[in-house]
Amino acid sequence: MNESVLIGVQLLLAHVLTDFVFQTKAAVVHKQAKKAKSWFLYLHALLAGILTYLLLQQWTSFSVPIVVTVTHFFIDLWKLNKKEDNLRVFLLDQMFHLLVLVAAWWYLNPAATSFPELLSELSTNTSFLAVLAAYLIVIFPVGFIIGKATKRWQEEIAADEALNSLESAGRVIGIFERILILTLILTDNFGAIGFLIGAKSILRFGDSKSGNTRKQTEYVLIGTLMSFALSIIVGSLVRVLIF
Known part of the structure; x- marks a missing residue:
């Protein structure tokens, strides 16, 4: 070592x-x-x-x-x-x-390397900048896009009494979900994404049995698919750029 x-x-x-x-x-x-x-x-x-x-x-x-x-x-x-x-x-x-x-x-x-030299090296390193940009994109802009794209469905189910979830929990789950997907793509572990989809499907099945409405389930499914798709696209573009 x-x-x-x-x-x-x-x-x-x-x-x-x-x-x-x-x-x-x-x-x-x-x-x-x-x-x-x-x-x-x-x-x-x-x-x-x-x-x-x-x-x-x-x-x-x-x-x-x-x-x-x-x-x-x-x-x-x-x-x-x-x-x-x-x-x-x-x-x-x-x-x-x-x-x-x-x-x-x-x-x-x-x-x-001295700190100024390290900053200089990182600021001109294509791989580092591309990966950093990818994580920032999936955390912030992608979350904003998903929120705007699903806003009308979110408002439609907001008054549903069956909706019972933690405040901002969906946003936090989405952030970690996209970070995990991007990491799996950048580390060439595409197969593990399938296990992540399967695990979330099991959780949604449990939600449906606990009384959550079909509208809520469809809303979460739309957000999940958008989250997965955009994260995979960003990760694939980075792989093309640096590998």
Whole structure:
């Protein structure tokens, strides 16, 4: 394995072990209750540094483990002082940790390209730009197109008392659905798309048995087929462009 990749995996593994494997529910509850006075918080941050040191196996270098320990402590303290521990706070917490790990990886990898050079290389890389554009297209413009195209049917079933779904759930499902389809196409796993269609058909069959109206089922089917078709078209165009 390439040394730079190995360093990245080691740093990430140390973080996963610290935050998700060795952190018990009791420790989380204690930290939330005591915050900066919780000895679990200090032990947790210290564990992050120790695991980083052990996995990197750079026995004479302590700078990265110390930085990981200190930043892990303050990032977790920031999270503990937030009024709500919701998904947004969790994602921000993990993003801050990952930014520290990226900086540590950059520091430990002398051959790493400088940030301006990396941006310059990516901005002129056809494959990267094409894939990035494809994901942005299936997430935003395609969702907008489907929403506009199915608006009249959405309004028609909006007053249906049998309609009982989570707010914006369909939009979120559609986004992940299109991301998954595009990923399968770009990784040359066309057959798996059939399993995805089959799984969704089973779910719709369950909906029909639970009392959802035919109009609602047809509306979801139209949106699903449009979502699949547009994602497949975008993915196929990208494959033609970069492969």
